Amino acid sequence: MSNISNFMHHHFDKPADELGDIEKRVLAKAHERKVISTDVNAALSAEASFGARVADGIARVGGSWSFIIAFLAFLAVWTIINTVLLATRAFDPYPFVFLNLILSMLAAIQAPIIMMSQNRQAERDRFEAAKDYEVNLKAELEVLSLHQKIDMHVLTELTALREDVARLTAALSARS
Incomplete structure (x- = not known):
């Protein structure tokens, strides 16, 4: 130690x-x-609960263009059915009170689930930042170690050169 x-x-x-x-x-x-492991997905997936995985899935679907387009199509169909096709016997006549209830319930459920997913994403970002810090710190240590090795090698070569110069100076002064 x-x-x-x-x-x-x-x-x-x-x-x-x-x-x-x-x-x-x-x-x-x-x-x-x-090597410092930087596999964030494996580290966080192992800790994720069933609810967290479901929240991530709902946020992934709810925040996609396919969901928005599909939901707009649903709203258009609902409106068309209740205004044009069922003008006399609409199951949800204008101002679409039942549709408003459905939208309110969807928003009430979807918003906290998306917030849970955003909290997990923030946690993931913090985890990634910590891993990046570790990798950067290790890289800096490796660079410092390499500098030290190079410095030691240069010092060894300088010492050898000084000894060679001293030996050559002694040999030259012995000849004179």
Whole structure:
């Protein structure tokens, strides 16, 4: 565990107990050279209840052009049947009180269901943002690690070059 603590301290320049859970998790993944899973669908689908899946389905259908067109067609048929075809015996004569009741009930049921789905979408967006943060943090750590490796390699080469220059200087001064 002290190895990962050194890794944490080296990359964040603060002790491990001052890091948040996300930073610790990302550092552990970076230290183990593991990929951070970004499959949001799998993570959220596993947690979704039956009601949440139904709400998402209703919101998906209720917010589509096919639903709007189909509902407009339903309203047109209802209006035509009750004004033209059944002028004498309309089951819902103008001002279409029964249709208003149906529309009110549909709105009363559909609105909270769509709001539930929007809340889940907001939760999904927050989850995706957290995953993006983790991936970006890990990428930054990897870039920092690469910079450190390159710096160490350059320092090693500089040390070797200094030794070569010192050896060549000694050889030249020995010849003179």
